[in-house]
Protein backbone atom coordinates (compact mmCIF):
# COMPACT_ATOMS: atom_id res chain seq x y z
CA UNK A 1 0.00 0.00 0.00
CA UNK A 2 1.62 3.25 -1.17
CA UNK A 3 0.83 6.75 0.05
CA UNK A 4 1.92 9.81 -1.91
CA UNK A 5 2.80 12.74 0.35
CA UNK A 6 2.56 16.19 -1.20
CA UNK A 7 3.80 19.48 0.20
CA UNK A 8 2.74 22.08 -2.32
CA UNK A 9 4.24 25.58 -2.25
CA UNK A 10 3.39 28.63 -4.36
CA UNK A 11 5.89 27.66 -7.11
CA UNK A 12 7.02 24.22 -5.95
CA UNK A 13 5.83 20.72 -5.08
CA UNK A 14 7.75 18.48 -2.67
CA UNK A 15 6.65 14.85 -2.87
CA UNK A 16 7.44 11.45 -1.48
CA UNK A 17 5.97 8.03 -2.24
CA UNK A 18 6.00 5.78 0.82
CA UNK A 19 5.38 2.04 0.94
CA UNK A 20 3.34 1.72 4.13
CA UNK A 21 4.09 -1.96 4.66
CA UNK A 22 7.80 -1.23 5.09
CA UNK A 23 7.40 2.51 5.89
CA UNK A 24 10.27 3.11 3.46
CA UNK A 25 10.41 5.85 0.86
CA UNK A 26 10.22 4.52 -2.70
CA UNK A 27 11.09 7.90 -4.19
CA UNK A 28 11.02 11.57 -3.33
CA UNK A 29 11.61 14.82 -5.08
CA UNK A 30 11.00 18.47 -5.70
CA UNK A 31 9.49 20.36 -8.63
CA UNK A 32 10.71 23.96 -8.49
CA UNK A 33 10.06 27.24 -10.28
CA UNK A 34 6.60 26.21 -11.50
CA UNK A 35 5.11 28.91 -13.75
CA UNK A 36 8.52 30.48 -14.37
CA UNK A 37 10.61 30.43 -17.58
CA UNK A 38 12.65 27.35 -16.70
CA UNK A 39 11.62 24.86 -14.05
CA UNK A 40 13.56 22.06 -12.37
CA UNK A 41 12.57 18.59 -11.22
CA UNK A 42 14.87 16.67 -8.88
CA UNK A 43 13.75 13.07 -8.43
CA UNK A 44 15.40 10.56 -6.08
CA UNK A 45 14.78 6.83 -6.28
CA UNK A 46 15.27 4.99 -2.95
CA UNK A 47 16.37 8.24 -1.25
CA UNK A 48 18.86 8.21 1.63
CA UNK A 49 19.92 4.62 0.95
CA UNK A 50 23.10 3.21 -0.60
CA UNK A 51 21.04 2.53 -3.76
CA UNK A 52 19.90 6.16 -4.13
CA UNK A 53 19.62 7.31 -7.74
CA UNK A 54 19.03 10.92 -8.74
CA UNK A 55 17.37 12.27 -11.89
CA UNK A 56 17.41 16.00 -12.60
CA UNK A 57 15.27 17.52 -15.35
CA UNK A 58 15.32 21.16 -16.43
CA UNK A 59 12.18 22.17 -18.29
CA UNK A 60 9.30 24.61 -18.04
CA UNK A 61 6.25 23.65 -15.97
CA UNK A 62 3.31 25.91 -16.78
CA UNK A 63 1.44 25.02 -13.59
CA UNK A 64 1.28 22.54 -10.69
CA UNK A 65 -0.64 19.95 -12.77
CA UNK A 66 2.07 19.96 -15.46
CA UNK A 67 4.78 19.52 -12.81
CA UNK A 68 2.97 16.64 -11.16
CA UNK A 69 2.25 14.94 -14.49
CA UNK A 70 6.00 14.76 -15.08
CA UNK A 71 6.46 13.28 -11.60
CA UNK A 72 3.86 10.61 -12.43
CA UNK A 73 5.79 9.81 -15.64
CA UNK A 74 8.96 9.28 -13.61
CA UNK A 75 7.26 7.25 -10.88
CA UNK A 76 5.64 4.92 -13.44
CA UNK A 77 8.49 4.88 -15.99
CA UNK A 78 8.97 1.42 -17.54
CA UNK A 79 12.66 1.37 -16.69
CA UNK A 80 13.22 3.64 -13.67
CA UNK A 81 9.71 3.71 -12.22
CA UNK A 82 8.91 2.45 -8.72
CA UNK A 83 5.27 1.47 -9.44
CA UNK A 84 3.56 0.14 -12.57
CA UNK A 85 0.78 2.73 -12.72
CA UNK A 86 -1.04 5.45 -10.77
CA UNK A 87 -3.58 2.91 -9.52
CA UNK A 88 -0.94 1.67 -7.08
CA UNK A 89 -1.22 4.94 -5.16
CA UNK A 90 -3.71 4.19 -2.38
CA UNK A 91 -4.09 7.73 -1.03
CA UNK A 92 -2.56 11.19 -1.11
CA UNK A 93 -1.55 12.96 2.12
CA UNK A 94 -1.24 16.74 1.92
CA UNK A 95 0.67 18.98 4.25
CA UNK A 96 -1.62 21.95 4.90
CA UNK A 97 -0.48 25.00 6.84
CA UNK A 98 -3.52 26.36 8.56
CA UNK A 99 -6.81 24.74 9.45
CA UNK A 100 -7.74 27.30 12.08
CA UNK A 101 -10.03 26.28 14.93
CA UNK A 102 -12.50 24.49 12.69
CA UNK A 103 -10.18 21.65 11.68
CA UNK A 104 -8.96 20.13 14.91
CA UNK A 105 -7.76 16.87 13.34
CA UNK A 106 -6.56 15.64 9.97
CA UNK A 107 -9.48 15.07 7.63
CA UNK A 108 -10.34 13.46 4.34
CA UNK A 109 -10.55 16.37 1.94
CA UNK A 110 -14.05 17.30 0.83
CA UNK A 111 -15.75 20.54 -0.18
CA UNK A 112 -16.16 21.56 3.49
CA UNK A 113 -12.45 21.10 4.25
CA UNK A 114 -11.46 22.97 1.09
CA UNK A 115 -13.77 25.79 2.13
CA UNK A 116 -12.05 26.08 5.53
CA UNK A 117 -8.57 26.07 3.95
CA UNK A 118 -9.84 28.82 1.62
CA UNK A 119 -11.32 30.75 4.58
CA UNK A 120 -7.90 30.86 6.24
CA UNK A 121 -6.07 32.29 3.20
CA UNK A 122 -5.93 35.75 4.84
CA UNK A 123 -3.93 34.22 7.73
CA UNK A 124 -1.81 31.93 5.51
CA UNK A 125 -1.59 33.95 2.30
CA UNK A 126 1.41 32.08 0.85
CA UNK A 127 0.76 28.53 1.97
CA UNK A 128 -2.99 27.91 2.03
CA UNK A 129 -3.59 28.76 -1.69
CA UNK A 130 -0.59 26.60 -2.63
CA UNK A 131 -1.87 23.74 -0.47
CA UNK A 132 -5.25 24.01 -2.20
CA UNK A 133 -3.47 23.90 -5.58
CA UNK A 134 -1.79 20.65 -4.50
CA UNK A 135 -5.13 19.17 -3.48
CA UNK A 136 -6.67 20.10 -6.82
CA UNK A 137 -3.74 18.51 -8.67
CA UNK A 138 -4.25 15.26 -6.74
CA UNK A 139 -7.98 15.30 -7.43
CA UNK A 140 -7.31 15.69 -11.14
CA UNK A 141 -4.43 13.22 -11.52
CA UNK A 142 -5.40 10.60 -8.92
CA UNK A 143 -9.21 10.56 -8.95
CA UNK A 144 -9.21 7.02 -7.50
CA UNK A 145 -7.11 7.98 -4.45
CA UNK A 146 -8.66 9.90 -1.54
CA UNK A 147 -6.83 13.04 -0.36
CA UNK A 148 -6.24 13.67 3.34
CA UNK A 149 -5.21 17.04 4.77
CA UNK A 150 -2.66 16.91 7.60
CA UNK A 151 -2.45 20.30 9.26
CA UNK A 152 0.63 22.02 10.70
CA UNK A 153 -1.59 23.55 13.36
CA UNK A 154 -3.23 20.31 14.46
CA UNK A 155 -0.90 19.14 17.26
CA UNK A 156 -1.19 22.54 18.93
CA UNK A 157 -5.00 22.46 19.13
CA UNK A 158 -4.74 21.21 22.73
CA UNK A 159 -3.17 24.47 23.93
CA UNK A 160 -5.31 26.07 26.63
CA UNK A 161 -6.91 29.42 25.95
CA UNK A 162 -4.53 31.19 28.35
CA UNK A 163 -1.64 30.04 26.10
CA UNK A 164 -3.13 30.63 22.68
CA UNK A 165 -4.78 34.03 23.20
CA UNK A 166 -2.91 37.28 22.64
CA UNK A 167 -3.63 39.92 25.28
CA UNK A 168 -5.30 42.11 22.63
CA UNK A 169 -8.94 43.28 22.60
CA UNK A 170 -10.93 40.02 22.83
CA UNK A 171 -13.12 41.16 19.98
CA UNK A 172 -10.19 40.69 17.56
CA UNK A 173 -10.15 37.00 18.44
CA UNK A 174 -13.91 36.70 17.98
CA UNK A 175 -14.14 38.60 14.71
CA UNK A 176 -10.78 38.00 12.99
CA UNK A 177 -9.70 34.71 14.65
CA UNK A 178 -6.52 36.38 15.84
CA UNK A 179 -4.82 33.90 18.19
CA UNK A 180 -1.73 31.73 18.37
CA UNK A 181 -2.03 28.56 16.23
CA UNK A 182 1.52 27.18 16.24
CA UNK A 183 3.23 25.37 13.35
CA UNK A 184 5.57 22.40 12.66
CA UNK A 185 2.86 20.40 14.45
CA UNK A 186 3.44 17.30 12.30
CA UNK A 187 7.07 17.19 13.39
CA UNK A 188 6.33 17.89 17.08
CA UNK A 189 3.70 15.15 17.07
CA UNK A 190 5.99 12.62 15.40
CA UNK A 191 8.79 13.43 17.86
CA UNK A 192 6.43 13.12 20.82
CA UNK A 193 5.25 9.66 19.73
CA UNK A 194 8.82 8.50 18.94
CA UNK A 195 10.08 9.76 22.31
CA UNK A 196 7.34 7.88 24.17
CA UNK A 197 8.38 4.68 22.34
CA UNK A 198 12.09 5.35 22.91
CA UNK A 199 11.66 6.00 26.64
CA UNK A 200 9.09 3.18 26.86
CA UNK A 201 6.57 5.50 28.51
CA UNK A 202 2.82 5.70 27.86
CA UNK A 203 2.17 8.67 25.56
CA UNK A 204 -0.42 10.13 27.92
CA UNK A 205 2.17 10.33 30.71
CA UNK A 206 4.96 11.89 28.66
CA UNK A 207 6.25 15.36 29.65
CA UNK A 208 8.82 16.82 27.25
CA UNK A 209 10.09 19.90 25.48
CA UNK A 210 10.60 19.38 21.73
CA UNK A 211 13.04 21.64 19.87
CA UNK A 212 12.55 21.59 16.07
CA UNK A 213 15.60 23.52 14.86
CA UNK A 214 15.90 23.71 11.07
CA UNK A 215 15.56 26.55 8.63
CA UNK A 216 12.40 27.37 10.57
CA UNK A 217 12.61 26.82 14.31
CA UNK A 218 9.96 26.13 16.92
CA UNK A 219 9.56 24.46 20.27
CA UNK A 220 6.62 22.75 21.95
CA UNK A 221 5.83 22.18 25.63
CA UNK A 222 4.21 18.74 25.86
CA UNK A 223 2.38 17.70 29.02
CA UNK A 224 0.83 14.23 29.32
CA UNK A 225 1.49 13.72 25.60
CA UNK A 226 -0.41 16.87 24.57
CA UNK A 227 0.87 20.24 23.41
CA UNK A 228 0.25 22.91 26.05
CA UNK A 229 2.32 25.69 24.49
CA UNK A 230 4.48 26.38 21.48
CA UNK A 231 6.73 29.19 20.31
CA UNK A 232 5.13 30.07 16.95
CA UNK A 233 1.97 32.15 16.86
CA UNK A 234 -0.64 33.29 14.37
CA UNK A 235 2.12 32.96 11.75
CA UNK A 236 5.42 31.04 11.79
CA UNK A 237 7.24 34.30 12.62
CA UNK A 238 6.80 34.32 16.40
CA UNK A 239 9.14 32.66 18.87
CA UNK A 240 12.73 31.57 18.30
CA UNK A 241 15.31 33.33 16.15
CA UNK A 242 15.46 31.44 12.83
CA UNK A 243 17.48 31.29 9.61
CA UNK A 244 15.90 34.42 8.13
CA UNK A 245 13.00 35.13 10.55
CA UNK A 246 13.37 37.39 13.57
CA UNK A 247 11.11 35.55 16.03
CA UNK A 248 9.94 37.51 19.09
CA UNK A 249 10.37 41.27 18.90
CA UNK A 250 8.64 44.25 20.49
CA UNK A 251 5.50 44.83 18.35
CA UNK A 252 5.96 48.59 18.76
CA UNK A 253 8.81 48.24 16.27
CA UNK A 254 6.27 47.93 13.44
CA UNK A 255 4.84 51.48 13.66
CA UNK A 256 8.32 52.76 14.55
CA UNK A 257 9.79 51.33 11.31
CA UNK A 258 6.82 52.60 9.31
CA UNK A 259 7.54 56.09 10.54
CA UNK A 260 11.35 56.10 10.50
CA UNK A 261 11.95 54.11 7.29
CA UNK A 262 8.70 54.78 5.46
CA UNK A 263 8.25 51.03 4.97
CA UNK A 264 4.84 49.55 4.17
CA UNK A 265 3.39 46.61 6.08
CA UNK A 266 4.45 44.31 3.24
CA UNK A 267 8.02 45.65 3.34
CA UNK A 268 8.26 45.13 7.08
CA UNK A 269 6.84 41.63 6.68
CA UNK A 270 9.53 40.90 4.11
CA UNK A 271 12.32 42.23 6.36
CA UNK A 272 11.11 40.25 9.36
CA UNK A 273 10.56 36.99 7.43
CA UNK A 274 13.38 37.04 4.90
CA UNK A 275 16.11 39.46 5.99
CA UNK A 276 16.30 38.84 9.73
CA UNK A 277 17.28 36.03 12.11
CA UNK A 278 20.78 34.58 11.63
CA UNK A 279 20.96 36.21 8.18
CA UNK A 280 20.03 39.62 9.56
CA UNK A 281 22.88 39.53 12.07
CA UNK A 282 25.72 37.92 10.10
CA UNK A 283 24.54 37.68 6.48
CA UNK A 284 24.38 33.84 6.52
CA UNK A 285 21.47 31.58 7.35
CA UNK A 286 22.97 28.10 7.02
CA UNK A 287 24.39 27.02 10.37
CA UNK A 288 27.24 25.13 8.65
CA UNK A 289 28.44 28.37 7.02
CA UNK A 290 28.09 30.19 10.32
CA UNK A 291 30.30 27.64 12.09
CA UNK A 292 32.90 27.85 9.32
CA UNK A 293 32.94 31.66 9.67
CA UNK A 294 33.04 31.56 13.51
CA UNK A 295 36.00 29.21 13.39
CA UNK A 296 37.84 31.78 11.25
CA UNK A 297 37.14 34.47 13.86
CA UNK A 298 34.07 36.15 12.28
CA UNK A 299 32.61 38.07 15.22
CA UNK A 300 29.18 38.65 13.67
CA UNK A 301 28.83 34.92 12.97
CA UNK A 302 29.71 34.25 16.62
CA UNK A 303 27.18 36.85 17.77
CA UNK A 304 24.43 35.36 15.56
CA UNK A 305 25.17 31.89 16.97
CA UNK A 306 25.13 33.15 20.57
CA UNK A 307 21.82 34.96 20.05
CA UNK A 308 20.29 31.86 18.46
CA UNK A 309 21.41 29.68 21.40
CA UNK A 310 20.34 32.24 24.02
CA UNK A 311 16.77 32.39 22.74
CA UNK A 312 16.43 28.59 22.74
CA UNK A 313 17.68 28.54 26.34
CA UNK A 314 15.15 31.21 27.36
CA UNK A 315 12.27 29.13 25.96
CA UNK A 316 13.58 25.91 27.55
CA UNK A 317 13.47 27.72 30.90
CA UNK A 318 9.94 29.00 30.41
CA UNK A 319 8.59 25.72 28.98
CA UNK A 320 10.15 23.75 31.86
CA UNK A 321 7.97 25.80 34.20
CA UNK A 322 4.92 25.38 31.93
CA UNK A 323 5.28 21.58 31.84
CA UNK A 324 6.23 21.32 35.54
CA UNK A 325 8.26 18.12 35.34
CA UNK A 326 10.30 16.83 32.46
CA UNK A 327 11.01 13.35 31.09
CA UNK A 328 13.28 14.75 28.37
CA UNK A 329 14.37 17.65 26.22
CA UNK A 330 14.41 16.54 22.59
CA UNK A 331 16.34 18.01 19.64
CA UNK A 332 15.28 17.46 16.03
CA UNK A 333 15.43 18.79 12.40
CA UNK A 334 18.48 19.92 10.37
CA UNK A 335 20.29 21.81 13.12
CA UNK A 336 18.86 19.89 16.09
CA UNK A 337 19.86 16.51 14.63
CA UNK A 338 23.27 17.40 13.19
CA UNK A 339 24.82 20.20 15.20
CA UNK A 340 26.41 18.76 18.35
CA UNK A 341 28.22 22.04 19.06
CA UNK A 342 24.91 23.89 19.19
CA UNK A 343 23.26 21.23 21.39
CA UNK A 344 26.16 21.43 23.84
CA UNK A 345 25.93 25.24 23.89
CA UNK A 346 22.16 25.14 24.52
CA UNK A 347 22.51 22.64 27.39
CA UNK A 348 25.55 24.25 29.03
CA UNK A 349 25.22 25.42 32.65
CA UNK A 350 21.69 24.09 33.03
CA UNK A 351 22.17 22.77 36.56
CA UNK A 352 18.76 24.23 37.37
CA UNK A 353 17.23 21.40 35.29
CA UNK A 354 19.86 18.79 36.16
CA UNK A 355 21.10 18.52 32.57
CA UNK A 356 24.56 17.24 31.75
CA UNK A 357 25.63 16.47 28.18
CA UNK A 358 28.10 13.65 27.47
CA UNK A 359 30.48 15.13 24.92
CA UNK A 360 31.40 11.78 23.36
CA UNK A 361 27.86 10.53 22.73
CA UNK A 362 26.75 14.01 21.72
CA UNK A 363 29.40 14.10 18.97
CA UNK A 364 28.34 10.74 17.49
CA UNK A 365 26.29 10.82 14.26
CA UNK A 366 23.31 8.50 13.85
CA UNK A 367 19.94 8.43 12.14
CA UNK A 368 18.42 6.82 15.24
CA UNK A 369 16.85 8.23 18.39
CA UNK A 370 19.53 8.47 21.07
CA UNK A 371 20.52 9.83 24.49
CA UNK A 372 23.19 12.52 24.51
CA UNK A 373 23.23 13.16 28.26
CA UNK A 374 25.33 11.47 30.93
CA UNK A 375 23.65 8.52 32.64
CA UNK A 376 21.79 9.46 35.82
CA UNK A 377 21.08 13.08 34.87
CA UNK A 378 17.78 14.42 36.21
CA UNK A 379 16.44 15.45 32.80
CA UNK A 380 17.59 13.28 29.87
CA UNK A 381 18.49 15.02 26.62
CA UNK A 382 17.68 13.20 23.38
CA UNK A 383 18.16 13.55 19.65
CA UNK A 384 15.19 12.12 17.75
CA UNK A 385 15.29 12.44 13.93
CA UNK A 386 12.06 13.80 12.55
CA UNK A 387 10.17 12.42 9.56
CA UNK A 388 7.26 14.67 8.69
CA UNK A 389 6.47 12.80 5.45
CA UNK A 390 6.11 9.48 7.26
CA UNK A 391 3.93 11.14 9.91
CA UNK A 392 1.69 12.57 7.15
CA UNK A 393 1.50 9.16 5.43
CA UNK A 394 0.68 7.35 8.69
CA UNK A 395 -1.95 9.93 9.57
CA UNK A 396 -3.44 9.63 6.07
CA UNK A 397 -3.90 5.88 6.51
CA UNK A 398 -5.26 6.35 10.04
CA UNK A 399 -7.85 8.91 8.84
CA UNK A 400 -9.02 6.63 6.04
CA UNK A 401 -9.30 3.73 8.50
CA UNK A 402 -11.24 5.95 10.92
CA UNK A 403 -8.51 5.60 13.54
CA UNK A 404 -6.92 9.05 13.78
Ligand code: AMP
Nearest residue numbers: 214215216286287288333334335338339
Ligand atom coordinates in the same frame (compact mmCIF):
# COMPACT_ATOMS: atom_id res chain seq x y z
P1 AMP B 1 15.73 21.64 7.84
O1 AMP B 1 14.90 22.88 7.64
O2 AMP B 1 15.28 20.79 8.97
O3 AMP B 1 15.96 20.87 6.58
O4 AMP B 1 17.18 22.18 8.28
C1 AMP B 1 18.00 22.87 7.38
C2 AMP B 1 19.12 23.55 8.14
O5 AMP B 1 19.83 22.60 8.95
C3 AMP B 1 20.19 24.14 7.24
O6 AMP B 1 19.86 25.42 6.82
C4 AMP B 1 21.41 24.15 8.15
O7 AMP B 1 21.42 25.39 8.84
C5 AMP B 1 21.15 23.07 9.16
N1 AMP B 1 22.09 21.95 9.06
C6 AMP B 1 22.05 20.89 8.24
N2 AMP B 1 23.12 20.08 8.46
C7 AMP B 1 23.84 20.65 9.44
C8 AMP B 1 25.05 20.32 10.11
N3 AMP B 1 25.75 19.23 9.83
N4 AMP B 1 25.51 21.17 11.07
C9 AMP B 1 24.82 22.28 11.37
N5 AMP B 1 23.67 22.65 10.77
C10 AMP B 1 23.19 21.85 9.83
